[in-house]
Amino acid sequence: MKIHPGHGIKQFENIQKKQPVDKSQQADKAREGDKVVFSKMLQQAKDTQVDLSVDAERQERIQTVKEQIANGTYAPDSQKVAASLLKYIAEGKANG
Numbered sequence: 001m002k003i004h005p006g007h008g009i010k011q012f013e014n015i016q017k018k019q020p021v022d023k024s025q026q027a028d029k030a031r032e033g034d035k036v037v038f039s040k041m042l043q044q045a046k047d048t049q050v051d052l053s054v055d056a057e058r059q060e061r062i063q064t065v066k067e068q069i070a071n072g073t074y075a076p077d078s079q080k081v082a083a084s085l086l087k088y089i090a091e092g093k094a095n096g
Helices: 007-017 023-032 040-054 056-071 078-091
Strands: none
Touching: none
């Protein structure tokens, strides 16, 4: 391996010879100001919070069912349960 004296210095000089940045472009960028851009994930999280507030009725129904189960008074409709199980099995969800 040969070492070429001064080779690295020429590259440095080339960097220094580059044209300076146009000051009008810098001023334009400064006038634009800061921008805030939210990611899709953050937007989805916000939408989820809105959906949760809409589901207040659902939460109330869940609480009612929990209380009925705890009291031993919950009586599910066996026809609906059977239909739901058959649909689940027919769609192949039980296999994976």
